[in-house]
Amino acid sequence: METLHDLSLAGGTLDRAGLRRRDPDLLPVLLKDPLTRIVELVGGRAQVTESDRGCALFLRSPGDQDTNRLGVFLGQDGHGTAYLGVVGDAQEPAGVAPWRTLREVGVLLSDMDAGMFATLQGLANWHASHTHCPLCGATTESDQAGWIRRCAQDGTEHYPRTDPAVIMAVTDAADRLLLARSPHWPEGRLSVLAGFVEPGESLEAAVAREVLEEVGVVVEQVRYLGNQPWPFPSSLMVGFTGRAVDTTLHLDQKEIVEAMWVSRQELREMVLAGRFGISPTVSIARRMIELWYGGPIDPGAGGPDLLLPA
Numbered sequence: 001m002e003t004l005h006d007l008s009l010a011g012g013t014l015d016r017a018g019l020r021r022r023d024p025d026l027l028p029v030l031l032k033d034p035l036t037r038i039v040e041l042v043g044g045r046a047q048v049t050e051s052d053r054g055c056a057l058f059l060r061s062p063g064d065q066d067t068n069r070l071g072v073f074l075g076q077d078g079h080g081t082a083y084l085g086v087v088g089d090a091q092e093p094a095g096v097a098p099w100r101t102l103r104e105v106g107v108l109l110s111d112m113d114a115g116m117f118a119t120l121q122g123l124a125n126w127h128a129s130h131t132h133c134p135l136c137g138a139t140t141e142s143d144q145a146g147w148i149r150r151c152a153q154d155g156t157e158h159y160p161r162t163d164p165a166v167i168m169a170v171t172d173a174a175d176r177l178l179l180a181r182s183p184h185w186p187e188g189r190l191s192v193l194a195g196f197v198e199p200g201e202s203l204e205a206a207v208a209r210e211v212l213e214e215v216g217v218v219v220e221q222v223r224y225l226g227n228q229p230w231p232f233p234s235s236l237m238v239g240f241t242g243r244a245v246d247t248t249l250h251l252d253q254k255e256i257v258e259a260m261w262v263s264r265q266e267l268r269e270m271v272l273a274g275r276f277g278i279s280p281t282v283s284i285a286r287r288m289i290e291l292w293y294g295g296p297i298d299p300g301a302g303g304p305d306l307l308l309p310a
């Protein structure tokens with residue numbers, strides 16, 4: 001297999017200008033500058049405009065309401081324009097633009113906008129779940145333009161988390177793909193296996209361990225495919241292929257309730273019969289399955305997209 005390029009959410013183009021975060025006046029100054037572009041996030045949704053030219057984040061100038069909100073410096077573009085994310089607590093009435101989640105619009109936005117949305121979503125998730133110091137329990141406060149939290153009691157600095165997770169397209173000698181269903185998913189929803197990387201473990205070792213634990217299959221020839229930020233809430237998905245040494249499945253029922261090897265023909269029949277709920281187009285999982293399949297899979301259309309690759 002080749003590698004996966006142009007994954008959704010993975011192509012952010014904004015210059016993060018990380019050194020500027022050290023300036024304690026950065027946010028106050030940018031919040032007074034009408035040229036600053038603000039992206040607002042409320043409950044995991046941002047305002048998105050739609051036009052002939054596609055979807056775009058709705059950007060506005062700073063307002064008084066932003067001063068007391070959590071603000072994060074997202075970076076600057078090639079013209080020096082600064083972009084700030086603010087986390088609000090109530091969606092404004094409809095009118096300007098509809099509020100959308102990153103899952104909904106990640107594939108529709110430009111690389112720059114999708115990257116900003118993913119960064120803001122990940123940071124907002126982290127701030128919301130790290131309100132207290134893990135060492136002493138005192139409250140923490142956002143600092144460095146939203147890129148650290150500092151303990152008000154002992155001054156310790158806490159950094160945003162990104163948790164690496166591996167996701168793997170495992171095939172057998174006949175080039176059938178291993179698909180499985182987690183107990184949290186509805187009937188019919190199948191995907192490739194995935195799991196978190198443990199301390200002291202390489203990515204390739206995590207692939208082999210997860211497949212062995214979840215379905216009892218030994219995997220070799222683990223090869224890197226691509227990676228994608230997945231801020232739901234804080235993952236970095238790292239995709240791999242792997243070849244199964246044998247095909248007998250022994251499921252860990254706590255993690256996997258159903259697993260199977262499918263040929264391209266079988267996958268096609270499952271999709272056409274509506275027996276297969278495939279991962280959303282924004283996800284690396286979908287792209288990995290389509291890479292193996294040889295082309296796009298569109299259950300809605302059921303047309304030429306589902307033709308078997310030659």
Ligand SMILES: [Zn+2]
Binds near residue numbers: 135154155
């Ligand atoms: Zn503390």
